[in-house]
Amino acid sequence: MRPEWFIAGETGSEVFTGERCFITELLNSEKSPDVSLALARVAPGVTTQLHRLDGVAERYIVRKGRGTVEIDGRRQRLGPGDQVLIAAGAAQRIANDGPDDLEFYCLCTPRFTPACYVDLEDGGEG
Known part of the structure; x- marks a missing residue:
């Protein structure tokens, strides 16, 4: 029997979401309710869906590429190594305006759960 503190490698494959980006869940388990971690990939020329996460704060850490993030209407250019702190409930989206x-x-x-996601574009509140 595995110890309760062990989480077996459950990393899923990359999936395309309605948010217009690809997501690979790296850590999202009921055993770790305090945090989740995913890798997001946005193709060149794509802007993700305007949305908010109710009750969940999010941090972006850019691994590669360049783009512009928008949080509550304020925009900021970003690139590798940049970090973004997004308060719970803040309207957010990110645009890949680079070639890669x-x-x-x-x-x-x-941790992220689908119930916290609020679409602010298609029939949402935005």
Whole structure:
């Protein structure tokens, strides 16, 4: 029997989401309710869906590529090594305006669940 503190490698494959980006879940388990970690990939020329996460703060850590992030209407250019702190409930989206894929880690506290995601474009509140 495995110890309760061990989480077996459950990394899923990359999936395309309605948010218009690719997501690979690296850590998202009921055993770790305080945090989740995913790798996001946005193709060149794509802007993700305007959305917010209710009750969940998020941090982006850019791995590669360049783009522009928008948080509550304020925009900031970003590139490798840059970090973005997104408060719970803040309207957010990111645009890849570079020639290569934009990849960044998404660290959520507490962990991301689909129930916290609010679409602010298609029939949402935006």
